[in-house]
Amino acid sequence: MSSNPVLRLSRISKRFGPLRANEAISFDLKRGEVIALLGENGAGKTTLMNILFGHYVADEGTVEAFGKPLPPGDPRAALDAGIGMVHQHFTLADNMTVQENIALGTQSLWRMRLDRAAARRRIEQLSADFGLAVEPAATVSTLSVGERQRVEILKALYREARILILDEPTAVLTPAETDALFRTLKLLVAKDLSIIFISHKLHEVMAVSDRVLVLRSGQLVGERETGATDRKELAALMVGQEVKPAEVSPVKLGAPLLALERVSTTPYNGAGLDKVSLTLTAGEITGLAGVAGNGQAVLAALIAGIRRPTGGSISIAGREIADWSPRVALAHGVARIPEDRHAIGSIGDMSVTENVIAERYRSPRFSRMGFLNWKAAGRFAEKLIADYDVKCPSPEARIRLLSGGNMQKLILGRALDPDPAVILASQPTRGLDVGAVAYVHRMLLEARDRGAAILLISEDLEEVLALSDRIIVMSKGRLSTPSSRGERSIRELGELMAGHSGEHSDHAA
Amino acid sequence: MRLEPKPAPSLAVTLLFPLAAIATTLVLTSILVLAAGASPLSVFYLVAKGAAGSQFALLETLTRATPLIFTGLAIAVAFRAKLWNIGAEAQLYIGGVVTVVLGTGALPLPSVILIPVIMVAVMAAGALLLLGPAVLKTRFGVDEVVTTLLLNFIVLLFVSMLLEGVLKDPMGLGWPQSQKVVAEAQLPRLIQGKRLHYGFVIALASAVLVWVVMKKTVLGYEMRAVGLNPEGARFVGILVNRALMKTALLSGGLAALAGFSEVSGLKGNLTLDLSPGYGYTGIVVAMLAMLNPLGVIASAIFVAGIFVGADAMSRAAKVPSYIADVMVATSLLTMVVAILLTRFRIRWR
Known part of the structure; x- marks a missing residue:
């Protein structure tokens, strides 16, 4: 493992209005190293990676890849610099083959003929080298989730990525597929690639990483060598207290x-x-x-x-x-806590009050003769906010502005209140x-x-x-x-x- | 260039942005005024004077604003539920048709009964006209923008047929116009000898009522929820299609009242030029008001003022009164951008 960094983030800060999504975050990624980026949702992991990949522009701070500064806000430059990203939600064209998906966008539009044979040879070579078994001629829609993820990784490798960012890669995998992914990561690291592994699952972080960076409320609150820490300490760092x-x-x-x-x-x-x-x-x-x-x-x-x-x-x-x-x-x-609290569980642009009465606004408690009783609704919202310890500016705030955890507490309260x-x-x-x-x-x-x-x-x-x-x-x-x-x-x-x-x-x- | 979401804007910002939009509109239209060889400042002064510089001008502006309040409310209600009603023009004309059918002597009733009866019938007709596109949308997924827009032309041709046929005034010297409504069916003037009529009062009352419906009632809550997140609304047990139907009924009814108010309060009879596009201008009015029913009053008066003022200005400054159309259209565009800017921040790079 050589010690000069392939990626260096210096004092990256990013604000959304009053929210500090990232605050003066600095770290280095070394050649052949796996860094785990650990943190709760809303801790700023995704924002940080979006800045790194050029989807967002940082308010302050710089990103250097292989010693050269990366121009902000330019995903193309990040790709060219050898940074590959595997998103949690795959970005594959379902009706095309594995090979077409991988080669998509890598050849000039003005070429008369695609060099398919060469592309296929390279894909097969990469598959064999890194244990990413997948048939290049198969249509993506026929593949399992695990296979699709392998295609995403191959896509990044095909573009000669030297730095791979994996966003919650195990969320959709079976335990066996997860083990296979971890074996692949080991092979990649052996070839001197560097990896940033984003997760909130402690045991995975312990299993794959060399170093763990813990983010909390936009700040880098801890940096540990994986061998010198344990799950308890990391969990405590993540939330700021010990969890029973x-x-x-x-x-x-x-x-x-x-x-x-x-x-x-x-x-x-x-x-x-x-x-x-x-x-x-x-x-x-x-x-x-x-x-x-x-x-x-x-x-x-x-x-x-x-x-x-x-x-x-x-x-x-x-x-x-x-x-x-x-x-x-x-x-x-029947109380329902839906899988997707943004798309289905809440109406983002309505207030906390309007959301908590949504399942019961027709009951006599909240409406009479077609008129809503906003006073009762407001009292109910305040009760839930107090009982469930929800952090929100006021019952009148749009629920979209709340963090995932606070939104979920309100949905939980709405569902559980009628017993x-x-x-x-x-x-x-x-x-x-x-x-x-x-x-x-x-x-x-x-x-x-x-x-x-x-x-x-x-x-x-x-x-x-x-x-x-x-x-x-x-x-x-x-x-x-x-x-x-x-x-x-x-x-x-x-x-x-x-x-x-x-x-x-x-x-x- | 990219857009980043911003947290909720403060009330001050919400009020400031429409003003900024209007200021931008004035700057942009100055270019055309200069091209027409006039001084922008004097032209805008003449427009303002023509719109509100005298009692006559002010009353004329309010008279012109009356149908725009109705159509603006109709659009504001529909757009809140994301029901894209582009057919307010057709609903307005149907309102006019029902007014002359019932108001030219068919019902021998005193004013206090006849006018409410006509209003109820007018609203029912407008509501039914929008119900068709709403059913097609909820049952078969047919885009209501297309159906309501095309209905405008169908209804206008239908009205033309009526005015050349069964509704044609025998004493009308061959013009395609209906008989005048009887005195009992007329809305009285607000001030003796002036054109402003009680339709304006009904429009104001309607705006307040619609505001109450949207803010205080179960129906308004359902409409807003369906507009903001139909999937979420369905999940919590709101009957989405039923809410859209109710929205359609309310919106169509309000737009039809514009036709009633124009015939009963101002023109006295139905002609093919009853509306110079009030149904379409209602979209601008509603957007300028950011779909707020009370804001519709202000934006309708503003838009009406531009049209009335531009007429007066063109006589004095020799700039064509089409500048009013440009100003209204530009203000819609700047307003849409302003609304975007209250919700997103632009990053160059």
Whole structure:
């Protein structure tokens, strides 16, 4: 490992209005080094990488790549300087082949003929060198998520990237795919590439990085050699205090509340459901693990009421409900915490007050004769802000201005306030900082102890393991048989997630 | 060059930007005034004087603002829910048709009953006219910009057919015009001997009512939610399509009132030149008001003032009164840019 830096960020600052997204952040990246950039959502990781990659212009500070200053605000210059970025959401053309995607934009428009054979040879060479197995002639739409990520990495390598930025790369991977990715990273580093690995998962950071930089509220609060630190210290740095894991009391099962009977749906953000049966019981958290795109999205949408089944039945407390919709779900005491709090869970340009009454504005508490009772609504908003410790300037502030954690607390408060019988929590802690995650977990466990039936859908296996009394794995639109707390090992669950086992059954749960 | 989002603008900024937009408009239109060989300062002075320099001028401006308040409100309501109603012109004419159908002696009723009856019928007709495009949008995903815009031409031809046929005034010397409405169906003048009529008062009251609906009622809340985030609105249990239907009914009804007010309050009969594009100018009015119902009053008076003032100015300064169209159009463009600047910051580089 040579000691001269390939990338140097000097005192990068960036403000959005009163918000200091980055404040005087400096660090060096050495040749052949893996840096982990750790921090809660809103800590400034993404802003920093966007500045580095030229999407934003820093207010102050400079970026140097290989000893030469990088002109600000020019993604092209970043690419030319050998910086490659693998975004969390892939940027591939689905209807084109792997090879076309990789070669796209690398050859002059004025060339009469593409040199396909040479491109293919290079891609195959790179695949073999770095363990990125993928068929160049395959159409991208037929690939798995893990394969698509490999294509993204190949794309960067094909452009001769010497510095690779990976933004939350493991969020969409199975444990086995994650292991494969980490092996690839080791091979890359062995060839003297340098890597910035953005994550909020501590165990991954510990597994792959040489050095960890911790960001908090836009500031670089800690820099540790990975070998000389541990998860506890990093977690404390991230949130500024030590975090205790949630304590789980013994389960007290009640009556079955919500039941899906052989329910099928059309595909929606991934696979559709294929004759899924599932019963949620009072006093129990059912955890649904799985790789993204295997039907979790449509299951959540179905229970939330925004999707209808094409077959099968939904019943609540034993009574079949024919006309299922968001209103009907709410009326039957089903609380929903949606996966996407920005697109679906909130109306960004409306105020906190207007958002917290959204599910109940028609009730006599908040409206009479078609007129809204803004006083009652305002009191309710203030109560939630106080009870859930939400940091926001005022109940009149647009909810868009709140951080992800504070927004999620409000959505949680809105859902839990009426003391719901059934709770659907879909990726409830995605993108939240450690402190907010612990808070959300505590609230869910409290609701369970009060006797709510909870379905927790999460791509974060650790979260599912920590909270669930019963774990079900979803794969290709079907459910595995359930296992109780601690019954299956992570490896067994991982195999179910990858769909390798024939354990799926129609009458799973 | 790129745009970066800014936090919510303060009230001062929100009020300042429209003024800055108007100032920019004046600078830009100065170029055309100079090209016409006149002095911009004297031309703008003459426009202002022609719009508000005397009692006559001021009353004329308010008279001209009346239909613009109605159409501006119609557009403001629809655009809040992101229902792009470009058909206020058609709804206005349908309002005029219903006014003369019911107001030329068909209903022998006293004024206090006849006028409310006509208004209800007018609003129902305008509402139904916009309901068609709204149903097509919610059921089949047909773009309402296209359907409402094209309906303008269909309705204008329909009115032309009526005025050459069943509604044609037998005493009209062959002109395509309807009979005059009876005295009971006329809105009285606000000041004896002047043109300003009670339609202006109804317009002001409508603006206040619409403001109350948008701010204080469940319906207004649903409309705003649907406009800002339809997916989010659906998730929390708002019946999105039903809210859009209600929006369409309210918007169409308001635009139709413009036609009623012009026929009943000012012209007395229906002709093909009832509206010099009030339905389209209503879009400018609503945008200048940033879709605020009370702001519509101010922006309608402003736009009307430019048109009235430009007429007076062109007689004195020999600059064509088309400068008014340029000023109104430019003010729309500068206002759109101003709204953009309240929400985003521009970075050069």
